[in-house]
Amino acid sequence: MLENLLNSISDNPAYLAVTIVLITMITYSVIKKLFKLVTLGIALFVIYCAYLLLTNQPLPNMDEIKIQLENSEEKVTGDIKTQLEIGKEKITDVIEDSVLDPLKEKTEIIKSNLDALQ
Numbered sequence: 001m002l003e004n005l006l007n008s009i010s011d012n013p014a015y016l017a018v019t020i021v022l023i024t025m026i027t028y029s030v031i032k033k034l035f036k037l038v039t040l041g042i043a044l045f046v047i048y049c050a051y052l053l054l055t056n057q058p059l060p061n062m063d064e065i066k067i068q069l070e071n072s073e074e075k076v077t078g079d080i081k082t083q084l085e086i087g088k089e090k091i092t093d094v095i096e097d098s099v100l101d102p103l104k105e106k107t108e109i110i111k112s113n114l115d116a117l118q
Contacts, residue, residue, distance in 0.1 A: 003098075
């Protein structure tokens with residue numbers, strides 16, 4: 001079913017154009033929301049720092065924040081690499097199952113037909 005949908009989209013230029021426009025709109029929307037989220041986070045951080053200054057409390061130590069961010073970066077990078085490897089394995093399995101196996105079968109049929117002709 002999904003293959004038929006992808007084939008019909010790729011075969012018809014009008015469907016392809018509509019699909020590209022929709023993907024572009026969705027991507028723009030996601031980026032816009034992420035930008036708003038980052039802006040909100042920065043604003044909240046500035047308000048928090050202003051609150052700390054007004055109440056005469058010490059600001060967080062930047063070295064500690066840097067170490068925490070580096071640790072988080074290492075963890076996130078490791079998680080992303082793991083997920084990419086899992087994704088590559090799944091894609092490879094799908095390609096082998098849906099593309100390579102039928103091609104191998106057809107190749108065997110063609111070889112047997114050629115052998116029969118000789």
